[in-house]
Amino acid sequence: MRCAIVAVLLVMSVTVRSEPIYVDIISDYSPDSNKAPADLATQLLLKLEQTLQGKLVLAFMPASRKREWRELVRNSRACLYNKVKTPEREAMALFTPYPLMSFPANRLILKDQSNIPDTISLGTVVRMGLNIGVSEGRSYGLEIDNFIAANQSAFWVAQGNQSAYRLRVMLSQGKLDGIIEYSSVFITEHPSAQALNSYSFHAIEEAGLTIFGYIACAKSNEGKKAIDLLQSALERPDLQQAILSAHTGLFFEQEEPFIIRSLHKAYNIQH
Incomplete structure (x- = not known):
């Protein structure tokens, strides 16, 4: 039993x-x-x-x-x-x-912008009046998130599903001066060197080496x-x-x- x-x-x-x-x-x-x-x-x-x-x-x-x-x-x-x-x-x-x-830290990806240093602070970007797109609800790392929250009116904030993809499209169409994005994501969508000719990739002072x-x-x-x-x-x-x-x-x-x-x-x- x-x-x-x-x-x-x-x-x-x-x-x-x-x-x-x-x-x-x-x-x-x-x-x-x-x-x-x-x-x-x-x-x-x-x-x-x-x-x-x-x-x-x-x-x-x-x-x-x-x-x-x-x-x-x-x-x-x-x-x-x-x-x-x-x-x-x-x-x-x-x-x-x-x-x-x-990941490598997010990069500032600009289109048709000359004479921008390889490394730049977001404060400088805002003072230059560049139209930069970011996704609502996305974290770019603590320091970048804090800066965006304190200066939200200085950024184009995309909402909804596929917002990051729509920002990349808007940049390619010339509707934005730049976006904050992983370089690998952007380059994957632009596989040829010729397609990348008008873009530049910049380290952001507020970001670390990896995320x-x-x-x-x-x-x-x-x-x-x-x-x-x-x-x-x-x-x-x-x-x-x-x-x-x-x-x-x-x-x-x-x-x-x-x-x-x-x-x-x-x-x-x-x-």
Whole structure:
């Protein structure tokens, strides 16, 4: 009788442990079963799901950058990915200790603007009266975010879904003097050297060398379970190596050593 009870308890324990955690990924990415995602962050997130072997099930839900944070507060199963940590965001969400991505800092990308130094402060940009586009709800890093918040009327603020893409289109059409964006994103859309002739890329004094993108989940029991599972995957040496390899060749040659070094430090990988 005792053996039978123990057997039943073991079966129940296995059943409980095998129940997957269902997560709603709030994102402007719309999955297509016939096509792999183009951006690396989504590819890596799906690799995490695959690594967890059914313990975590992801469902993508479309939303604008601004709405995704409101949804995170309302939806106990909601998670976001490739997000910059800020004190304001950490007050409303749980973050993985380890990042999913590392990027070169955002650049100021200008069109048809001559005699602009390679490195420039946003204060100088504002004093020059340049029309610079930014996305509402997007974090560009703490110092840049603070500057934009204090000088919002000096920027063209795009709202809604696909706002970052629309800003890049507006810049190419000459409707903006510049945007704040990752250089790799812009260059991917302009693959030929001739297409880039009228653009210049400038380091922003308020930005650091690299920026991390983390996974953030709702402050709930479901969110905590999801973060614990995702972090357990990010702690796996084989997955860390896959993430490092995926970053190789992704950015400008000059920026790659900073990216790889920052990920080694973030993952506590000893050289």
